[in-house]
Amino acid sequence: MNLLTPFRLTLTIITSLLFIFIIISGSLNFIVRYDFIYDYNIATYSIDQRTSLNLEKIKEVNLNIKTYFFNKDELLDVDIYSDKEVHHMKDVKSIMNLIFNLGKILSIVFCVLIFLLYSYFGVHPNKVILYSIILFSSILILLGTSFLLFFQEIFIIFHKIAFNNDLWILDPNKDYLLMMFPEDFFRDVAVLILGTSFLLNVIVYFLLKKLFSSSK
Numbered sequence: 195m196n197l198l199t200p201f202r203l204t205l206t207i208i209t210s211l212l213f214i215f216i217i218i219s220g221s222l223n224f225i226v227r228y229d230f231i232y233d234y235n236i237a238t239y240s241i242d243q244r245t246s247l248n249l250e251k252i253k254e255v256n257l258n259i260k261t262y263f264f265n266k267d268e269l270l271d272v273d274i275y276s277d278k279e280v281h282h283m284k285d286v287k288s289i290m291n292l293i294f295n296l297g298k299i300l301s302i303v304f305c306v307l308i309f310l311l312y313s314y315f316g317v318h319p320n321k322v323i324l325y326s327i328i329l330f331s332s333i334l335i336l337l338g339t340s341f342l343l344f345f346q347e348i349f350i351i352f353h354k355i356a357f358n359n360d361l362w363i364l365d366p367n368k369d370y371l372l373m374m375f376p377e378d379f380f381r382d383v384a385v386l387i388l389g390t391s392f393l394l395n396v397i398v399y400f401l402l403k404k405l406f407s408s409s410k
Contacts, residue, residue: 205315206322209308209325211326211329212304213326214391216300217398218297220394224390231386232253232256232260251274258272259272262283268284274370276369278364285356320403323402330392341384345381
């Protein structure tokens with residue numbers, strides 16, 4: 195057997211997995227950056243009733259949070275949050291910055307691997323994206339089933355892995371951060387990110403397929 199064949203397949207799968215992470219990172223960046231997810235949260239989970247805050251105050255806090263994720267401030271400036279909540283948000287920002295920065299770095303690595311696969315192994319980019327669709331479908335089935343059955347357990351496990359302190363353990367009856375962003379909201383965001391990412395994956399595949407078809 196030609197040793198290049200399993201190497202090419204392995205490289206194709208790795209590149210496909212990189213693309214999945216890249217579009218998930220991009221989807222997270224987009225969703226956090228714009229108002230619709232915050233407005234959805236207010237309307238769906240009646241945040242004004244849960245917190246007894248008026249809508250103007252809730253939207254002010256949302257704006258501060260949204261801005262905080264993309265500025266250079268070390269701590270979030272929200273007067274209704276306790277020190278514990280503020281420092282937890284610092285940890286959250288660090289993780290999000292890690293995801294965004296890793297997404298940028300892996301985008302460069304992805305482009306290099308696509309060039310190598312196409313130039314030296316004859317693997318078309320649309321085949322790489324097709325692999326990512328297949329892999330992503332498997333991931334979605336697994337995660338979708340897990341979210342439906344065990345989201346609370348997954349949510350807790352994620353926090354234990356992601357954070358090296360107990361700042362994330364908050365009281366939903368008195369800590370505004372949890373009152374404003376209930377657990378079900380994070381489930382909805384996770385589903386939205388995965389769904390949006392998968393849709394982008396499919397769109398990119400068909401765009402590349404059309405591009406290569408028209409270039410022949």
